[in-house]
Amino acid sequence: MPTCTSCNHILPPEAFIYKNKSYKTCAKCKTSRAKKKNSEKAADTNSEKASIEIITIDEISDYISNMLDGLEYDTALFSTFYIKLDKIILNAVGVDVRVMAKLIIDEIEEGDDFK
Ligand SMILES: [Zn+2]
Numbered sequence: 001m002p003t004c005t006s007c008n009h010i011l012p013p014e015a016f017i018y019k020n021k022s023y024k025t026c027a028k029c030k031t032s033r034a035k036k037k038n039s040e041k042a043a044d045t046n047s048e049k050a051s052i053e054i055i056t057i058d059e060i061s062d063y064i065s066n067m068l069d070g071l072e073y074d075t076a077l078f079s080t081f082y083i084k085l086d087k088i089i090l091n092a093v094g095v096d097v098r099v100m101a102k103l104i105i106d107e108i109e110e111g112d113d114f115k
Contacts, residue, residue, distance in 0.1 A: 004029055053081040057089060060107050 006029035018030040093100045
């Protein structure tokens, strides 16, 4: 009797038939592999759905207030976003992280919802 190349079980030949084809891996292993593949695929699509938003600096205020709008008591706030930097901002900021942070804070403080 053949041995499964995956689980090393000695099984009757009919155990190696998967989707009408004969394999060196038993049908059980084939099935669990297919399942694993599918769940990996599903995880991929989920992460695609939870896509990271890219916003510009002047959208930060709106973005954050929208985010706060949906908040309920005792829930965790989770958000991921990238800030799109255009040439003007990049030139203004240079490599100084503090300038960048100040720019963001200024923009948030200018937002109507924070007055
Ligand atoms: Zn097997």
